[in-house]
Every structure is written in C-alpha cells, then in structure tokens.
Amino acid sequence: MHLFQTGRTDTTMTYVDDTRAKRNVAVLVLAQAILGAQLPMIFVIGGLAGGQLASNPCLATLPISFIVFGSMTTAPWISPLMQRNGRRFGFFLGAFAGAVGAAVSAYGLYISSFPILLAGSYLTGIYMSAQGFYRFAATDTASEGFRPKAISYVMAGGLLSAIVGPQLNKLVSDAFVIPFLGTYLAIIVLNLVGMFLFLWLDLPKGSKKEPPAVAAPAGRTRMELLRDPRILVAIICAMVSYSLMNLVMTSTPLAVVGCGFTTDNANDIVSAHVLAMFAPSFFTGHLIARFGVERIVSLGLVILALAGGVALSGVELTNFYIALILLGLGWNFGFIGATTMLAGAHHPEERGAVQGMNDMIVFGMVTVASLASGGLMNCSGGTAVEGWNAVNIAMIPFLVLAGGSLIWLVRQPKMAV
Numbered sequence: 001m002h003l004f005q006t007g008r009t010d011t012t013m014t015y016v017d018d019t020r021a022k023r024n025v026a027v028l029v030l031a032q033a034i035l036g037a038q039l040p041m042i043f044v045i046g047g048l049a050g051g052q053l054a055s056n057p058c059l060a061t062l063p064i065s066f067i068v069f070g071s072m073t074t075a076p077w078i079s080p081l082m083q084r085n086g087r088r089f090g091f092f093l094g095a096f097a098g099a100v101g102a103a104v105s106a107y108g109l110y111i112s113s114f115p116i117l118l119a120g121s122y123l124t125g126i127y128m129s130a131q132g133f134y135r136f137a138a139t140d141t142a143s144e145g146f147r148p149k150a151i152s153y154v155m156a157g158g159l160l161s162a163i164v165g166p167q168l169n170k171l172v173s174d175a176f177v178i179p180f181l182g183t184y185l186a187i188i189v190l191n192l193v194g195m196f197l198f199l200w201l202d203l204p205k206g207s208k209k210e211p212p213a214v215a216a217p218a219g220r221t222r223m224e225l226l227r228d229p230r231i232l233v234a235i236i237c238a239m240v241s242y243s244l245m246n247l248v249m250t251s252t253p254l255a256v257v258g259c260g261f262t263t264d265n266a267n268d269i270v271s272a273h274v275l276a277m278f279a280p281s282f283f284t285g286h287l288i289a290r291f292g293v294e295r296i297v298s299l300g301l302v303i304l305a306l307a308g309g310v311a312l313s314g315v316e317l318t319n320f321y322i323a324l325i326l327l328g329l330g331w332n333f334g335f336i337g338a339t340t341m342l343a344g345a346h347h348p349e350e351r352g353a354v355q356g357m358n359d360m361i362v363f364g365m366v367t368v369a370s371l372a373s374g375g376l377m378n379c380s381g382g383t384a385v386e387g388w389n390a391v392n393i394a395m396i397p398f399l400v401l402a403g404g405s406l407i408w409l410v411r412q413p414k415m416a417v
Contacts, residue, residue, distance in 0.1 A: 018141075018142060018143055018146045020141045020202055021138070021141040021142040021143070021146055021150060022146075023200075023202060024137065024138065024140075024141055024201055024202055024203060025138050025142075025150050025153050025154055027197055027198070027200045027201050028134045028137060028138055028154045028157065028201075029153060029154055029156065029157035030157065030197050031091070031131075031134060031157070031194060031197045031198065032131070032134055032154055032155070032156075032157025032158055032160075032161060033157045033158070033159070033160035033161050033164070034160075034161070034164075034190060034193065034194040034197070035095060035098070035127070035131065035190060035191060035194035035195075035197075036131060036157065036158055036161035036165075037160075037161040037164040037165035037168065037190055038098060038102070038124075038127070038165065038187040038190050038191070039128065039131075039161070039165070040161060040162060040165035040166050040169075040270055040271070040274045041165045041166070041168065041169045041183050041186070041187060042063075042064070042067065042121075042124065042183070042187070043064060043249060043250065043253075043270065044166060044169055044253050044263075044266055044267055044270050045169065045173055045180045045183050045253075045263075046061070046063040046064040046067070046121070046250075047060050047061045047063070047064060047250060047251070047253055047254050047374065048060075048179075048180065048253055048254070048257070048263065049063060049109065049117065049179070049180045050062050050063045050064075050114070050117070050374075051254070052179065052180075053108075053109075053112060053113070053114040053117060054114055055114075057374075057378040057379070058374055058375050058378050058379040059374060060254065060374045060377075060378055061250050061251065061254070061370055061371065061373050061374030061377070062118060062371065062374065063105075063117055063118060063121040064121070064246075064250050064370045064373075065367055065370040065371040065374075066118045066119075066121035066122045066125065067121045067122070067124045067125045067128055067370075068125060068128070068246065068363050068366045068367040068369075068370050069122065069125060069363075069367040070101075070121065070122040070123065070124065070125015070126055070128065070129070071125040071126070071128040071129040071132065071359070071363040071366075072125075072129075072359070072360055072362075072363035072364045072366070072367050073125075073360075074125060074126045074129035074130075075129050075132070075355075075356050075358075075359035075360045075363060076356045076357070076360050077356075078090050078093070078094070078126070078129055078130060078133070078356075079133065079352050079353075079355050079356030079359070080352045080353075080356060081093075082133060082352070083351065083352035085205075086203060086204060086205045087133065087137045087140065087201065087203045087204075088198045088199075088201050088203060090130055090133065091130055091133075091134075091137075091195075091198045091201075092195055092198055093126070093130065094126055094127045094129065094130020094131060095127060095130070095191045095192075095194055095195035095198075096191070096195065097123050097124070097126035097127050097130075098123075098124055098126070098127030098187065098190075098191040099187075099188050099191035099192050100120075100123050101120045101121065101122070101123030101124035101125075101126070101127065102120065102124065102184045102185070102187035102188045102191065103120070103184070103188055104116060104119055104120030104123060105117050105120030105121060105124070105184045106120070106181055106184035106185055106188070107120070108120055109178055109179075109180060109181050109184065110178060110181065120184075127191070128363075129359065129363070132359055132363075133355065133359075134154050134157075135151045135154050135155060135336075135339055136339075136343070136351075136355050137154075137201075137203060138150035138151055138153070138154040139151060139343050140203055140204060141202070141203065141204075144344075145289075147340070147343060147344070148284075148285035148288045148289055148293075148340045149285035149286070149289075150285075151285060151336060151339055151340060151343070152281040152282065152283070152284045152285035152286075152336060153281065153282070153285070154281075155278055155281040155284075155332070155336055156278050156279070156281035156282050157278070158274060158277060158278030158281070159275060159278045159279055159281075161274065161278075162271055162273075162274030162275040162277070162278060163271065163275070165271070165274070166267040166268065166270050166271035166274070167267075167271065168186055169183055169267050170264060170267055172185070172186045173263070219346075219347060219349040219350040219353065220350060222353060222357055225346065225350065225353065225354055225357065226357075228345060228346075229408075229409055229412050230341060230345040230409065231342060231345045231346065231354065232405070233341070233405045233406060233408070233409040234338045234339075234341040234342035234345060234358075235338075235342065235357075235358050235361055235362065236401065236402055236405045237297050237301075237334055237337070237338040237341070237402050237405065237406065238334075238335055238338035238339060238342070238358065238362050239361055239362045239365045239366075240301070240334070240365075240398045240399065240401060240402035241297075241300060241301070241304065241330070241331050241334030241335040241338060241402070242331065242335055242362050242363075242365075242366050243362075243365045243366050243368070243369040243398065244304055244327075244330075244331075244369070244395050244398055244399070245277075245304075245327055245328070245330070245331040245335075246366045246369045246370050246373070247369040247370070247372065247373050247391060247394065247395070248307070248308075248311070248323075248324075248327055248373075248391060248392065248395070249270070249273060249324070249327065250369075250370045250373040250374070251373040251374065251376065251377040251387070251388065251391045252266065252269060252270065252273070252320065252324060253266040253270070254374075254377050254378065254384070254387075255315070255320070255377060255384055255387070255388040255391075256269060256320055258377075258383075258384025258387070258388075259315045259384050259385065259388075261317060261320075265317065269317075269320050269321055269324050270324070272321055272324060272325055272328075273324035273325060273327060273328045274328065275325075275328070276324070276325040276326070276327070276328025276329050276332070277328035277329075277331050277332055278328075278332065279332075280329060280332045280333065281332060281336065284296065284332060284333060284336045284337075285336075285340075287333075288336075288337060288340055293337050293340050293341045294337075294341075294406060294409065294410055296333050296336075296337040297333065297334055297337035297338055297341070297402075297406060298403070298406055299333050300329075300330045300331070300332065300333030300334030300335070300337060301330065301334055301399055301402050301403050301406075302330075303326050303329050303330035303333065304326075304327065304330035304331070304334065304395065304399060305330075305395070305399050306326050306330075307323045307324070307326035307327040307330055308323075308392040308393075308395045308396070310322045310323040310326060311323035311388065311389075311391075311392040312389055312392050312393070315384075315385050315388060323392075334402075342354065342355075342358055372394070373391060376390040376391045376394060377390070377391055
C-alpha cells in the first residue's frame with residue numbers, strides 16, 4: 001500500500017492512501033487503450049468514406065463532424081447521469097453506443113447510404129463523450145496530489161490505441177469488397193470486448209438513492225461558474241487545444257492522399273500523431289506539479305503554433321509527420337493542462353454541471369472545426385496544397401484567443417489588488 005505525504009503549513013503530517021485510485025487508473029488506462037483504438041481508426045477513414053458517399057466533396061468530413069456533434073450533445077445529459085448512477089453505468093452505455101454506431105455505419109456503407117453513415121457516426125459520438133469522462137473518473141478517488149498524475153496516466157493509455165488502431169485499420173479496412181467496411185466491423189468487436197473492463201472499476205455508486213442533506217450546498221449556477229475566471233479560461237484553452245487538433249487531424253488523410261501519398265501513409269502519420277498526443281502523458285502531470293498549469297498550457301499553445309508553421313512550409317511526408325507530431329504534443333500539454341485547471345476550480349457538488357458544460361462547449365467547437373476542416377480542405381482552393389494551407393492558417397485567431405485568455409488569467413491577482 002503506497003502512502004504519500006502531503007505538505008502542510010503546520011507540524012501536522014497527513015498521509016493519503018491512493019491504492020483505490022491507482023486501481024481505477026489501471027482499468028481506465030486499459031479502457032483507453034482498447035476502446036480508444038476505434039477513434040484513430042474512424043478519424044483515418046471517416047473523411048475518405050464520406051468522400052466516397054457524399055455528393056458534395058465539401059461534405060466529406062461530415063461523418064467525423066457528426067461524431068463530435070454526438071459527443072457535444074451527449075455531454076450535457078451523460079454527465080448528470082453518471083453523477084446519479086455512477087461512472088461505470090455511463091461507461092457501459094458509451095461502449096454499447098459505440099458498438100451500435102459502428103454497426104449502423106457499416107450498414108450505411110453496405111447500402112451506399114450517406115445519411116445512414118451519418119446516423120451511425122452520431123451514435124459513435126455517444127461513445128466519444130463517455131470516453132472523455134475517463135480523465136475525470138480518474139480524479140474521483142484520487143487525492144489532490146495524485147490528481148494531475150491520474151489524469152496523465154489515463155490519457156497515456158492512448159499510446160496503445162495509437163498503435164493498435166491505425167495498424168488494425170491497415171489489416172481490416174480493405175478486407176471486404178466495400179472499402180472501409182472491415183474497419184467498422186472490427187470496431188464493433190472492440191466495443192463489445194472492452195466494455196467488460198468496467199466491471200473492475202471501484203468508483204462511487206452515484207447519488208440516485210441518496211437524498212440530499214438538508215444543509216447540503218447547492219453549488220453555483222452555470223452562469224456563475226462561467227464568471228469564475230479560472231473555469232472560463234480552462235474551458236477556452238481546452239476548447240482551442242482540442243478544436244485545432246481536430247481541425248488539422250481531420251483533414252490530414254485527405255491532404256496526404258490528395259498530395260499523392262497512400263492511405264497506408266495516412267494511417268502511419270495519424271499513428272505517429274496519436275502517439276505524440278499521449279506519450280507525454282507519463283510526465284505531463286509531473287510538469288504541471290513542478291512548473292504550474294498555466295505554463296504548461298502556454299507551452300501547448302506554442303507547440304500548436306509550431307505545428308501550423310511546419311505544415312505551411314511544405315507537403316512532403318516529412319512535413320506531415322513533423323507537423324502532426326507537434327500537433328499531438330501541443331494538444332497534450334494544452335488539453336491535459338486545461339483539464340487539470342478545471343478539475344481544481346470547482347466544488348464536488350458542482351462536478352456534474354461543470355464537466356457537462358465544459359464538454360458541451362469544447363465539443364461544440366470541435367464539431368465546428370471538423371466540419372470546417374472538410375470545407376477548407378476541399379473547397380477553399382483548387383488544389384490539395386491550397387486547401388491544406390487554408391486549414392493551417394485558420395489556427396491563428398484561435399491561438400491568439402487562448403493565449404490572450406491565459407495572459408488575462410495570470411494578471412488577475414495584480415488587477416484585483
């Protein structure tokens with residue numbers, strides 16, 4: 001049993017047992033690795049499958065947009081649902097929706113129906129939303145000192161998904177006469193197998209059968225929460241980090257193939273990107289604890305800007321690899337930092353409202369980004385190169401927004417004096 005010491009200003013020394021939290025983190029890491037493999041698979045072939053069925057090339061990335069839209073509209077109800085019935089119930093529901101969504105998408109491909117493919121994509125978004133709460137579940141039984149590390153370790157589970165997803169995609173995407181049908185069939189299996197991992201979670205059961213105490217605090221309203229500078233900036237930085245990552249990643253397979261490379265090249269580039277998204281998670285929590293969350297989020301935004309610069313400098317395979325690796329690193333520091341900032345900025349009774357509101361706003365913007373990605377890529381220029389450049393130039397105003405909000409937050413103590 002591991003015990004760690006927390007510092008205090010007096011002579012009292014408090015010891016906290018994080019054994020339970022570490023067990024939950026281990027389960028969530030495996031879930032992130034196995035169930036999470038479906039997302040890089042879909043993000044590689046989603047735009048290509050959409051381009052195969054859509055009548056307008058500007059709508060090629062609409063299947064990915066529907067996934068993110070499904071995640072956005074799910075967050076407001078699945079977060080309170082988990083608070084009432086427990087995280088495990090929500091995670092089971094998410095995996096089941098992922099299996100059903102993949103089945104519906106496979107049927108859409110089989111009968112060449114773009115609307116049915118979109119319907120399946122929306123159901124996949126329910127899984128994506130549930131997966132987004134793995135990082136919050138890691139903090140439910142963790143001490144304050146272990147919290148940023150717990151978030152980082154769970155996000156690090158994406159390392160295996162970064163390897164398993166794209167490599168499995170290579171094996172199954174062309175296994176049938178209908179392109180990409182094998183991908184969706186494999187995703188059904190991943191969900192049905194992976195959902196049983198949640199049986200080993202040891203998390204609070206929820207408050208469904210527990211009447212609130214007479215003097216229990218009600219928590220702040222959503223508008224009051226948004227007026228909290230720390231919560232507001234955390235949401236802005238999470239929104240920008242995730243949206244820009246999605247904007248560029250969604251159009252990457254289209255850009256790679258459009259510039260004369262192969263789908264396998266796109267799989268390998270996305271694999272490198274997802275590895276870069278999650279590899280730093282082993283030490284991101286330590287960096288946050290040592291240097292402060294604001295500095296790590298700032299570093300993430302700078303790296304995202306560098307990714308755009310590399311992408312604009314050329315369209316060789318090397319440029320794609322370096323740009324997408326930097327994109328993953330920037331997302332890791334920006335998004336995990338923003339998540340840590342948010343987790344420490346609200347009271348326990350506000351958890352459902354804050355986390356649901358956060359994911360609704362974040363994935364609302366990600367939905368817009370993924371939809372804009374196809375339009376910028378396919379309809380903003382005459383060539384794939386012009387479209388790719390437009391995607392990366394579009395990052396600039398959002399980086400300015402997030403950077404400005406961080407500067408404003410840092411200046412808050414001085415302004416309040």
